[in-house]
Amino acid sequence: MPSPPESLRTANRRAHYYLGLYFLFFLWLFAFTGLLLNHSWAFAEFWPNRQVSKFDQPVTNPASADQLARAHDLMRQLGLHGEVEWTAASASSPAFSFRLVRPGLSWQVTLDEAATRATVEQTQFNAWGVLRLLHTFTGVRANDVRNQRDWLPTVLWALAMDALALGLIAMVLSGVYLWLCLPAKRLPGALALAAGSVLCALLLSGLRWLS
Numbered sequence: 395m396p397s398p399p400e401s402l403r404t405a406n407r408r409a410h411y412y413l414g415l416y417f418l419f420f421l422w423l424f425a426f427t428g429l430l431l432n433h434s435w436a437f438a439e440f441w442p443n444r445q446v447s448k449f450d451q452p453v454t455n456p457a458s459a460d461q462l463a464r465a466h467d468l469m470r471q472l473g474l475h476g477e478v479e480w481t482a483a484s485a486s487s488p489a490f491s492f493r494l495v496r497p498g499l500s501w502q503v504t505l506d507e508a509a510t511r512a513t514v515e516q517t518q519f520n521a522w523g524v525l526r527l528l529h530t531f532t533g534v535r536a537n538d539v540r541n542q543r544d545w546l547p548t549v550l551w552a553l554a555m556d557a558l559a560l561g562l563i564a565m566v567l568s569g570v571y572l573w574l575c576l577p578a579k580r581l582p583g584a585l586a587l588a589a590g591s592v593l594c595a596l597l598l599s600g601l602r603w604l605s
Contacts, residue, residue, distance in 0.1 A: 403575050410568040413561050420558045427529035430522065440523030450513045453505070462544060465492050465503075468512055474501055477533045477545040496547075497531065498524040 430438050453471045456464035465478050476496035491504040502515040519527070532552060533543035543549050573583040 403572075406568050406571050410565060410572060413565050413568070417558055417561050417565075420554070421562075423525075424529060424558075427525050430526055431529055438522040440519050440526060443520050444523065445518045446515065447518075448513070448515045450511050452510060453512045455505070455507050455510055461490075461492075464490060465494075466544075468503060468505060469494065472503070472512060472514060474503070474514075475545070476501070477531075477543070477548045478541075480538075480540040495527075495531075496545075497527050 451472060453468060456467035458464050458467065461480070462478060469475065469478075474494055476494040476499070479493040479495055481493055489504050489506065491502065494501040494503060498519050498521075500517045500519075502517075504513045505511075506513065528551075531548065532555075533541065533545065533548040535541050543552060573579055576583075
């Protein structure tokens, strides 16, 4: 294999460690929250420690026929901000209702159009609940066209996660290139690559077999 130009190797090496430093805290965040999701550690309990409160407030019935526009109208009147979520319960309920979510807080909003009042149930989570939500906070759901990202922080968070995924792909490719540029490391690197590939294939085939 011919040796690549020194300028290309230098640029690749710099890209590799600068990407690693840039995404360092994102990677730590997802690694730590992944551990929290994977284990029921007592110190990280958040659901039993949630705080639930309820209030109602007179409102003006939204004039729009569009569901999202009506939700935004009620949010403005109630002074709430977050990502609107349409649940199965809200779809089957005769009253207009929706859930509003942001890291650490969620609200269930139900409108009584006859009484022109909105009932709001607020659930507040501790710091562990915030961390868990950050791992899965996307604003969309698979095979559910009703839920779309409609809050700017959700859009920015999703873009940051896309950037992290692309950055990891770039880091892996640059790492492979760095490995290929070191002839003395090709055999142990190939063994490590083969071992990881075999283990991944075994896990995937085992999960498929169990399902």
